[in-house]
Amino acid sequence: MVSSDREFDVVVFGATGFTGRLVARYLAQQGGARRWAVAGRNEAKLQALIAELASGGVAPSVVVADVGDAESLRAMAARTRVVCTTVGPYALYGEAVVKACVEEGADYCDLTGEMDWVAEMIEHYHEAARSAGVRIVHSCGFDSIPSDLGVLRLQQEAQRRWEAPAGLAKFYLWDARGGFSGGTVASAAETVERASRDATVRERLADPYALYPAGEAPGADRAPQDRARFDPAIGAWTGPFMMARVNEKVVRRSNALRGFEYGRDFRYGEVVRLGRGVGGAVGAWSMTLGLGGLVAGLAFKPTRALLRRFVLPAAGEGPSEKTMEEGRFCVKVYGWKDVGAMKAGEAPLVVRVEADKDPGYGATALMLSESAMLLADGEDAVGDAAVGGGVLTTAAALGGALIERLEGAGMVFEVE
Ligand SMILES: NC(=O)c1ccc[n+]([C@@H]2O[C@H](COP(=O)([O-])OP(=O)(O)OC[C@H]3O[C@@H](n4cnc5c(N)ncnc54)[C@H](OP(=O)(O)O)[C@@H]3O)[C@@H](O)[C@H]2O)c1
Known part of the structure; x- marks a missing residue:
């Protein structure tokens, strides 16, 4: 089980990128009282982002971490319940983040559409994540x-x-x-x-x-x-x-x-x-x-x-x-x-x-942010889905609870 006494509920890794910035903006406005941080490799860029977010809601903390520095990724994962990453291409930069989350007991969500890489993550980490009770949830955007x-x-x-x-x-x-x-x-x-x-x-x-x-x-x-x-x-x-x-x-x-x-x-x-x-x-x-x-x-x-x-x-x-x-x-x-x-x-x-937002960015930022917040609420918040740990999909890890959350955030899932 992911520890509940972490400093942060959610860390947005890659917050200085195009999609990460939209996720950070969404969390600043819709994240409520959640404790959260923006993370990336460039501290100056992260500070500039915080200044930009300050007018829009709850200001986050800053965490500096680089994919090339495994220790920095472990330290980031150890401080949070959930790492929400938009650092891609995932086949180039993703594995070290997944590994750090499994080792440090942080849940994980991303936006990957690189299915050969997901197959590799299942092969490398499904069993370890399952026994550690860590939920690795890929493809939390318009894909899929x-x-x-x-x-x-x-x-x-x-x-x-x-x-x-x-x-x-x-x-x-x-x-x-x-x-x-x-x-x-x-x-x-x-x-x-x-x-x-x-x-x-x-x-x-x-x-x-x-x-x-x-x-x-x-x-x-x-x-x-x-x-x-x-x-x-x-x-x-x-x-x-x-x-x-x-x-x-x-x-x-x-x-x-x-x-x-x-x-x-x-x-x-x-x-x-x-x-x-x-x-x-x-x-x-x-x-x-x-x-x-x-x-x-x-x-x-x-x-x-x-x-x-x-x-x-x-x-x-x-x-x-x-x-x-x-x-x-x-x-x-x-x-x-x-x-x-x-x-x-x-x-x-x-x-x-x-x-009523563009699929790849506006709606994707909403979907990824809501997935991260639901993960941060722990397994009890998921109810029927609760597959537990492993390399999972949104339907398996978060199920109907995520549908309800997304409906609450303005998306429609309607039987015609
Ligand atoms: N599935 C979907 O629906 C969907 C939708 C949108 C995006 N995506 C995926 O999301 C990913 C991001 O897309 P984007 O357009 O937001 O990309 P982007 O604007 O290029 O942003 C990439 C981010 O990764 C960071 N980064 C790169 N190398 C790093 C390293 N060594 N250590 C730490 N951070 C590093 C960059 O930091 P710097 O600012 O320091 O360079 C930047 O914050 C892509 O894989 C894309 O395919 C998927």
């Missing part, structure tokens, strides 16, 4: 909370209505408006680069069950949809969703960690909804080609360098305040008893997940 908790909400409703789980669930990105930061681009580029030189990384990224617990037989899902398709269930064209390879794996791990509550034969997939008719088809095929082009562009060194220099944002940069303010997203998760029920045209259960 709407997917993971949207499916959990759907399954709760399926149990209520059908007294059985939804054997098939499908996520449609219904609508989204926002932008990208340099850190996200760096993490995506780092994943593509690692995959181009390491066969194990390629295998992990391609394996739909890469995050399954060791020894569990995989289910029947295959790789995510990779091209335009007309979907009769919603009467519209759909295209490949960039984050499907990430989120789908997370949802499958949640099912396994929750004792296969969704069924051992559970099937799951994610796509982007586009329009109807010719316009929808053109949109879906443009998305297919655009995504393929971006991945190819990032895979080759010369085009990657050009893209990063002239097209994509640099480290510390991200969407403007205006883009974030005007941002929003809406996801719909459809569920059927099984594949046969969908093919027979039976009416699905539908859960809508929505926020």
